[in-house]
Amino acid sequence: MSRVKTVPVLGGRHELIIDGFAATTAHMELRYRLRPPLPQSEPDENGEYVFLSLEAVDDVGNEYLDSGGAFGPSADGSATEGSLSVQPGPYADARSATLRLTLFDGTHEETHSFTFPLGPAAG
Template identity: 80%
Template sequence: MSRMKNVPVLGGRHELTIEGFAATTEHMELRYHLTPPLPQSEPDEENEVGDHEPYVFLALEALDDVGNEYLDSGGAFGLSPDGSATEGSLSVQPGPYANARSVTLHLTLFDGTREETHTFTFPLEAAAG
């Protein structure tokens, strides 16, 4: 899959790049990075300079082309090796149904005051028999 670049998020303060999408029989996973990196502090925790940066929550839901829904099953994120971005992945469960040909992922970002959802559609390949 080619990378989708220059998707402004969080009021244009960050840029979202989709790094990849994968589907297994158990789940579907979206890999991403956000530039500049998201605040690393927990909600209501002061950062190194004593400010309260908004903590950003990410959630993923999906709907396939035949109407099946998929629910957020968690993810992981962290600072990129060079410190320039937040890298992460989010998953939905279950894996794609056999009759689905595409899935639309709804990625929601919430920073405590603003919520926004971005959608991405990916083809689903038939599972090898």
């Protein structure tokens, strides 16, 4: 999937690039990049850290809960690349899912929503 959307986040200090979405019977996954890269697992020299979480709801009202993810520096070091997922996989009657990505940097929380089609042509 090509780049879906790019939005400024965390007070405009970072750029969020949605790289892809995939749905399986077990989960739905959002792939992303953040530029410049985020501090790793502990606060950086400025005390900055960022926590990301994901939840979703489909077009018929089913809810999906965060089931974790992974992230790390991009190969060239210019971004943080990662993925987050929600469980379970989409219900059979769902045609779209709205994923809500929340970012929290210790003082500011913001949520961005992205809607993706589900079904045979999706993913």
